[in-house]
Amino acid sequence: MSDRIVIYQKPTCSKCRATLSLLKERGEEFESINYYKTPLTAERMRELIQKLDIPVRDLLRKDEPSAGNLSAATDDEIIKAMVENPDLIQRPIVVRGSKARLCRPPENVMELLK
Template identity: 70%
Template sequence: MSSRITIYHKPTCSKCRATLTLLKDSGQEFDAVNYYEIPLTAAALRELIDKLGVPVRDVLRSDEPLARSLKLAERQLPDDELIKIMVENPDLIQRPIVVRGDEAVLCRPPENVTKLL
């Protein structure tokens, strides 16, 4: 694989830190994007979800207190609305997401990153 790797992460997340360690240990160059400092746009999140090849709901952290208070698991919202809510509330985005070219993996567990190495 020749495309550069990018990890979208939250620095305080243990799975993100473990994935970053695996990337560093691999010796491959990568870019790290803290999406709390550099927020994702709706279009960027949609592109990540498309690369993951999963339904939008699979990227929603439905166990987060905010998701529970908004009753996101019970509501049948259109994908665009869910993406908008996740962009406005990044704690609701599953993490970390690692991308290489047209492929992406959700690194839960962190070892999933090896699929892109």
């Protein structure tokens, strides 16, 4: 697989740092996007969810206080909330080509490196 690797992350997140370390240890070239400095759009969120091949709710950090308000929300409402409040997004998300993985645990990134 020769597709470029992109990691969507938050620098203070321990899982993000561990995933970055795994990529560096393997000598992989990648682009790192801090989605707090470069916010994700609703369209990009939909693309990531499609590549992750998971339900929208699986990308929602349910332990965040503001997530409680989303229990009856539609997928579009959840995506809008995640765009407006990036703390609601599970992280890190690593993309390679047409596939993506939620790297919780960080070792999930290895599935994209085969």
